[in-house]
Amino acid sequence: MPNSIEVNSNLSVDCVIFGFDGERLNVLLIEEKDIGQGLLRKRLPGDLIHKGEGLDEAANRVLFELASLKNVLLKQCHTFGDPHRVNDEKDKKWLEIYRNNPEERVVTVSYYALVKMANFVPNPASFAGEALWQNIQDIPELAFDHNEIVEVALWKLQRHFELSKIGYELLPSKFTLNQLQQLHEAITQEELDKRNFRKKIVREKIIEATDEKQEGVLHKPARLYRIKPGQSALGN
Amino acid sequence: MPNSIEVNSNLSVDCVIFGFDGERLNVLLIEEKDIGQGLLRKRLPGDLIHKGEGLDEAANRVLFELASLKNVLLKQCHTFGDPHRVNDEKDKKWLEIYRNNPEERVVTVSYYALVKMANFVPNPASFAGEALWQNIQDIPELAFDHNEIVEVALWKLQRHFELSKIGYELLPSKFTLNQLQQLHEAITQEELDKRNFRKKIVREKIIEATDEKQEGVLHKPARLYRIKPGQSALGN
Numbered sequence: 001m002p003n004s005i006e007v008n009s010n011l012s013v014d015c016v017i018f019g020f021d022g023e024r025l026n027v028l029l030i031e032e033k034d035i036g037q038g039l040l041r042k043r044l045p046g047d048l049i050h051k052g053e054g055l056d057e058a059a060n061r062v063l064f065e066l067a068s069l070k071n072v073l074l075k076q077c078h079t080f081g082d083p084h085r086v087n088d089e090k091d092k093k094w095l096e097i098y099r100n101n102p103e104e105r106v107v108t109v110s111y112y113a114l115v116k117m118a119n120f121v122p123n124p125a126s127f128a129g130e131a132l133w134q135n136i137q138d139i140p141e142l143a144f145d146h147n148e149i150v151e152v153a154l155w156k157l158q159r160h161f162e163l164s165k166i167g168y169e170l171l172p173s174k175f176t177l178n179q180l181q182q183l184h185e186a187i188t189q190e191e192l193d194k195r196n197f198r199k200k201i202v203r204e205k206i207i208e209a210t211d212e213k214q215e216g217v218l219h220k221p222a223r224l225y226r227i228k229p230g231q232s233a234l235g236n
Numbered sequence: 237m238p239n240s241i242e243v244n245s246n247l248s249v250d251c252v253i254f255g256f257d258g259e260r261l262n263v264l265l266i267e268e269k270d271i272g273q274g275l276l277r278k279r280l281p282g283d284l285i286h287k288g289e290g291l292d293e294a295a296n297r298v299l300f301e302l303a304s305l306k307n308v309l310l311k312q313c314h315t316f317g318d319p320h321r322v323n324d325e326k327d328k329k330w331l332e333i334y335r336n337n338p339e340e341r342v343v344t345v346s347y348y349a350l351v352k353m354a355n356f357v358p359n360p361a362s363f364a365g366e367a368l369w370q371n372i373q374d375i376p377e378l379a380f381d382h383n384e385i386v387e388v389a390l391w392k393l394q395r396h397f398e399l400s401k402i403g404y405e406l407l408p409s410k411f412t413l414n415q416l417q418q419l420h421e422a423i424t425q426e427e428l429d430k431r432n433f434r435k436k437i438v439r440e441k442i443i444e445a446t447d448e449k450q451e452g453v454l455h456k457p458a459r460l461y462r463i464k465p466g467q468s469a470l471g472n
Binding site: 008010049083105 | 244246247285287288289290291312314315317318319341343345399
């Protein structure tokens with residue numbers, strides 16, 4: 001990172017980007033570049049904010065700088081300010097190398113988004129080792145309190161999903177009930193009973209059957225559904 | 237404020253305390269002490285956070301220091317970080333008097349709560365002029381971006397209310413449908429049609445009629461209702 005930019009040394013942003021691949025929920029992680037100090041660890045894309053930079057602006061910049069992602073609809077999630085959140089032994093070495101004041105308390109504002117993985121292929125920045133999608137059920141120990149930041153973002157995503165069905169736009173424009181169930185299961189992280197799920201979905205009156213069926217499948221083709229017209233406010 | 241405490245000069249908290257008086261929604265405001273500089277203005281209770289102090293801790297401290305309020309269930313709301321949020325002309329004089337670095341950008345983490353006004357009587361700190369409940373429909377121009385902070389908190393409160401009926405605990409344990417409608421109207425800031433409101437409430441199955449009626453009223457006493465047993469998770 002260039003040293004000429006003035007940063008707010010105790011304010012950062014971190015982004016929790018959830019990616020849906022049609023089946024499962026993943027989170028975008030950055031793997032540190034191996035500089036031979038045993039620092040090969042994973043973390044969320046995040047960075048200190050620049051002087052004079054807005055918070056949303058910083059979150060978008062970070063996502064572009066670290067993973068080459070653009071046009072992600074980020075939503076502010078939660079601000080983490082535990083005075084000791086960066087003082088864990090496991091993070092000490094990294095801070096000593098990368099920060100001017102490794103002891104200084106850092107408050108971080110987290111952001112989250114839910115995207116269709118096929119549309120967002122991350123490329124690591126030159127100073128990051130890797131930018132990768134990690135299955136939500138398989139997240140290792142991350143830097144700082146990033147595991148907690150992911151948990152809070154997942155909770156908010158789930159709550160938002162229950163309330164306003166964000167995420168339906170990640171499905172094809174016509175989809176099977178199985179595909180819809182997979183989206184629900186991926187986001188809620190719960191296995192759902194097929195019959196109960198279908199009853200609930202019918203009750204909600206958000207989708208409707210089309211005259212079409214799946215094509216090119218080996219099994220009996222399933223009916224295709226779509227979001228009802230007028231339900232286009234979904235996702236807000 | 238004592239000068240001996242080290243503060244984070246670019247991090248603050250601000251509290252939006254909504255108070256319900258049985259009829260209307262109010263917001264707790266602090267009126268600056270008149271120090272003869274034309275600085276008599278109103279603002280939210282808030283302050284810079286201390287070094288080594290957590291965010292929740294800071295919000296609780298500020299509320300106690302400025303308005304003598306304790307045990308308010310604060311919820312983190314939103315973080316405001318516009319680089320120019322404290323650079324408005326109207327705030328300049330105040331900053332010059334009260335801040336070491338009046339030009340410095342301040343990011344503020346806002347908190348909100350909804351309380352029964354009768355239980356929380358604010359007393360101003362010695363360095364505040366007044367701590368007062370102001371009707372939400374009658375809020376003057378506040379310091380910095382505090383009007384925006386109130387708006388965002390109101391929006392979150394309304395959304396949370398729709399979703400999980402927080403606030404029902406502000407009613408007496410047995411209440412009339414009129415009282416419940418007043419609570420709804422105060423929080424949503426909308427006038428509701430009595431018949432439609434009653435239909436909606438019945439549909440939601442959250443309350444039930446008791447055998448009791450109002451006592452000591454001049455008009456025809458109304459039926460008393462209560463929250464159904466098992467709905468006690470309300471407010472989370």
